[in-house]
Structure formats: structure tokens, C-alpha cells
Amino acid sequence: MSTSTAPTESLQLPERALLLHIGLMKTGTTSLQNAAAALRPQLLAQGVRYPGTKVNHRSAVNDFMGHSWGWDTTPVEGAWRRLRAEIDADTDHRVWIGHEFAANADDATAARWRQELGERAHAVVTLRNYGSILPSLWQQMTKEGERLEFEPWLRGVLSDDPDHELRSFRDRIDQGRVVTRWAEAFGPEHVTVVVVDKSTPELLFDAFESMLALEPGLLRTAKLDGKASNRGMSLEEAELLRRLNLKLRKQLTWLEYCKWLRDSASTAVLRWRRTGDHDTRLVLPTWAAEIAEARASSHVEQIVASGVRVVGDLAPLRAPVRSAEDPPLRSDVVPIDAAVEAILGVIRQGRREEDRLATAREEIAQLEATAKDRRRAGPALSDASGRELVRALGSRVKRRLRRG
Template identity: 75%
Template sequence: MSTSTGPSEPLQLPERALLLHIGLMKTGTTSLQNAAAALRPELLARGVRYPGRHTNHRSAVNDFMGQSWGWDTAPVEGAWRKLRAEIDRDTENRVWFGHEFAANADDATVAAWRAELGERAHVVVTLRNYAAILPSMWQEMMKEGHHWTFERWLKNSFADQPEEELRPFLERHDQGRVVTRWAEAFGPENVTVVVVDKSTPSLLFDAFESMLGLEHGLLGTAKLDGKSTNRGMSVEEAELLRALNLRLRKQLTWLEYCKWLRDTASNSMLKRRKPGAHDTKLVLPTWAAEAAHARSARYVEQIRESGVRVVGDLTLLNAEVPSSADPRLRADVVPIDAATEAVLGVIRQGRRDEDRLFTAREEVVELEESATASRKAGPALSEASGRELVRALGARAKRRLRRG
């Protein structure tokens, strides 16, 4: 049987442990990743390596599993090999890495993870109340270019035979099966479940600090905004994104979609705007809340029987959530400030592209001028041409400073 514990009890992992965080999605993963990336030097000074240079390890995790993200894409070849090399070079510190896409792994892939990471690995699964997380799960699909209505998505989620497009998404949120699968491969003693809940907002960071041997409160010192915390969208905000997906999904590649919608219009709205009086909170219909409650009761029992360590109150995963017999699931009008922030996000991206293009053109011109000066100086590179090159580089630096 699993035991429920709190961060105040001994959770610290052995020295040089590999802490693999596999999600699940919408359980505070974005906040953890952004905090770790922002505090990378501070963590390393305290004996914890958060490898790589990016906010998360999505590319490396997908590369190992042979999966891609989005349509018309392929895994980033070599991403895992590069991350693994950095992990192997560190012979002193604990290492913290992972991504919620690791929860997509089937039995064979989890076994491959076990063979790859060896005895040092400890797996962490973060979970939230299944019913409460359903609106967030749907919103994540909207951010990946889908355009299903929330009602259609819910009906498929609880159907005996859901549409094929939805199956992978549902399987990665099968909390009981995910925990059992990783416990069977790594051993229950090497798997920790952290139960995330609004009633204990500090528990998530506290648990990771305890496992990694960090002082209490360190992760909370990272400054996070709406984008960094990946806050939920209101009905109106989600409907704006869904409407854009309907028009643009077939016109854009995945990289174009990420650039112009996911990473600009959507993220700008989440980062720079707070829902107000004209926003509606997404609430489950009563029938869906009841179905989710029955499903999560099975998940809780599976997790108990798996024998893994549990941080937090496991019963919170099956607590009842607010619902309505006839909630508002669609919107015909979008708050003007939401649309404004989305448009401004696209404009800012366009300006960044212009700045990069301008800089690239400047560099080409300066290189041509330097080459011309060298040719005029004769066979030997003269002092004058060297000074000209230094002046050119200095001028470029000043222009960049003026542009901020």
C-alpha cells in the first residue's frame, strides 16, 4: 500500500539521483520548469543540475521516445543525446529533468527509459483532481491547433468508443494506468506521486525542494507571469483561440502556428491580461462531473494499490468539483482587451522578425566592407584594416544598444 506523506517528512533523494518529472499536463509543470530555468545557477550552486539551456526538456524527451510535437514535424534528432551527455558529465550533483510528454510513453517505452537511466533514476508524477482538470485539458488541445467545442470533446472523453483523434490525449491522462506503468518498470519505491491542489498551493514547490535537498522557499523566488504559470483561459478567451484555429489550422505549418498563434497571440493574451467582469469561467456540466468522479475513483484505487510514495492527500483526486446543469460552454462575443492583446502579440513578433532581419543585413554589409578594406591593404593585413574592423564592430554594438 502507498503511504501519504507531506514535504516535512524525509523525501530527499540520494546524492547524484536523477529526478525524472513526467507530468502530467496541467499539474503545475510549466511553473516548475520556468522556476527551474530561471534559477539554474542558484540550483547548481546548491547541488542540483537543471540541464540544457531551454525552459524545458520537451525536445530531448520526444527525441528519446521517437515522437514529434504538432503536425508535419519530426523529433529533434540528437536532442536526447546532447542532454544525456551533459547529465553524464556531472559526477557530483542531483539532476532534475523531464517533460509532461513523457507520460505518453507506452509499456515498451517506459521499459526503455528504465534501461536508459538505470538505478539512479527516481520518477515523479504530479496529479490534480481529474474532474477539475478537464477544462484545462481541453484548452491545451486548443493550444495545439484543435477546434473541437468543449461539449463535443467532453462527450468523446466519456464515450465507450471515442474518436480516434482523441485517444492519445485521453490515454496520457489515465492517472491510474500512468502511475502503475512507471511503478512496474522502475519499482514503486522509485516513484513519487505529488497531489496538487489549490488548498495547498505551496505543496508542489515544497515537495520538489525536499526531494532535491533545497532550502524551503527557493523555487518560489522565481518571478512567474501568466504565460510562465500557464493559467487557464476563460470561455471567451478559449473561444477566440478556437475560432482562429478553425480558420488557420489548414493554412499554417506547425512551426508557423506556434510562431504566430501559440507563442504570440495566445501567450500574449495569457501573459499580459487578467480575466475580468466580461469573462466566464469554464464549468463542467453536471453529467460530465459525475462521470469524471466515477472514473477518478478507479484511478485513486489503482494508485493506492501500486505501492508508490504519495505526497499530499490522495483523496483530493476524487473530490467533487463545482458543476452546473446548463453551464455556458460557448461565447459569441470576445472581450475587446483579449482580442487586442492577441493582435499585439502578433505585431510584437513581426517587429522582432524585422529587427533580426535588419541586424543580419547590417552584418552582411559590415563583412563586405571589411573584406574590401583588406583587399585594398594588399597581401598583408594592415593595421589600418584591423582598426577599421574594430571600428565596424564597435559601431554595430552601439547601434544594437540604441535599439535596446
């Protein structure tokens, strides 16, 4: 089955359209978000608002859906209200929002998104080969605290047991059901699927530029490093983080984990290290590849039946992936340079914390000195004129009345 890319002019969304990119995870979402955030002024100049000040709209999306991110956390209250206020205030531009956590919506929540955003909203789903997503998703979850080795995690996600503890991971990458759900909620004419494939790497950015009427090539001008593009990790890199998770998961809060591991150790490895001869690429076992291929074929049939607009070729979604009868699925050895970069990342984070503390101490000292100078410079009560005393007394009375 093959579906060709729609002509550029047919992709363009109406003026003042709201593009809601719901992911899925590991389909180039991080690259898109970092490019959009880095180019906010350029986007606005070309008629597109990417609201907020952060890289993505994760907090607002989770707040709307009532979801939290990380263990023992709650949604960021008011995050969606603030984002919605900025969207409503702009009556001239197309708007681009989203985060891959939106794809975790159930049927009722997808319908609520439609009710919230109205007729101007258009949902965009980015997809890639189902089998290739599995190693990438495990790596991503490892960066967010996952402690299971790849093989037991894989067996759980590919299980048909509806009550399996990893059912949520299976549901969030059920491409056929996700597309069908949003087509039913928004109407198929308001949903676009963009197929991400290594044979057409330019298609992802091109599709978003066409939908938003941006100058061709604009998004590629953003400079993205390994962290910003969220490159895949080797088995050894992922195992390093997983072993740290085993030791630290119960000792750290989620915010502490993000500070010292997710945003320091793993970020440093992705940003500064390049995989080499000592790294092992994660490959699916044959049994897993067979299940993935069968599911992918079912997904493609559901996508075609949904009636949504498809950009790209659907064939790569269900193409066989590289597999082996008994591939390496765990590692007891970590390349030294990976460990070094992880340690350096934590040290850099510590230095940043020290710099923040030093700056805060300086600001407090300045405030205290200013307050002390003002106290010294103020007129003594015995030196104050009658008019000054009356004015001061009147101010105090007014303050007390307001408090009362």
C-alpha cells in the same frame, strides 16, 4: 481515503539521483519548469543540475520517445543525445529533467526510460483532480491548434470507445494507469506521486525542494507571469483562439503557428490580460462530472495498489468538481481587451522579426566590408616576394592534397 504528506527528510533523494518529472499535463509543470530554468545558477550552487539552456526538456524527451510536437513535424534529432551527454558529464550533482510529454509513454517506452537512465533515476508524477483537468486540457490543446468545441471534445475524451479518435487524450490523463505503468517499469520505491491541490498551493514547490535537498522557498523566488505559470483561460479567450485555429490551421506550418499564434497572440493574452466580469469560467456539464468522478475513484484505487510514495492527500483527486446541468460551453462574443492583447502580441512578434532582419542586414554589410578591405589590403602578385609566392603555392598544394 487520505494519505498524509511524507516528512521532509524522507523525501530527499540520494546524492547524484536523477529526478525525471513526467507530468501530467496541467499539474503545475509549467511553473516548475520556468522556476527551474530561471534559477539554474542557484540550483547548481545547491547541488542540482537543471541541464540544457531552454525552459524545459521537451525536445529531448520527444526525441527519445520518437514523438514529434505539432502537425507535419519530426522529432528533433540528437536532442536526447546532447542532453544525455550533459547528464553523464556531471558526476557530482543531483539532476532534474523532464517534460509532461513523458507521461505519454506506453509500457514498453516506460521500461526503456528505466533502462536508459539506470538505478539512479526516480520518476515523479504530479496529479490533480481529474474533473478539473478536463477544461484545462481542452484550453491547452486549443493553444496548440485544437479546433473542436469543448462539448464534442469532452464527449470524445470521456467516451469508452477504444477506437475513438480522441483516445490518446483519454490515455494521457488516465492517472491510475500512468502511475501503475511507471511503478511497474521503475519499481514503486522509485516513483513519487505529488498531489496538486488549491488548498495546499505550496506543496508542489516544497516537495521538489525536499526531494532535491534545496533550500526551502528557493523555487518561489522565481518571478512567474501569467504565461510562465500557464494560467487557465476563460471560455471567451479559448474561443478566440479556437476560431483563429479554424481559419489558420490549414494555412500555417506548425512553426509558423507557434510564432504567430501560440507564442504571440495567446502568450500576450495570458501574460498581459486579467480575466474579469465579462469572462465565463468553464464548468463541466453534470453528465461529464459524474463520469469524471467515477474514473477518479478508480484512479485513486490503482494508485494506492501500486505501492508508490504519495506526497499530499489523495482525497482531492476524486472530490466532486463544480458542475451545472446546462453550463455555457461555447461563446460567440469575445471581450475587446482580449482581442486587443492578441493583436498587440502579433504586432510585437512582427517587430521582433523586423529587428532580427535589420540586425542580420547590418552583420552581412559589416562582413562584406571587412572582406572588401582585406582584398584591398592584400599584396599584389607583382609585389610579392619569392618567399611569399612559394609559401602561397605550398598552401594551395597542401589543400588540394587534403581534398584529394
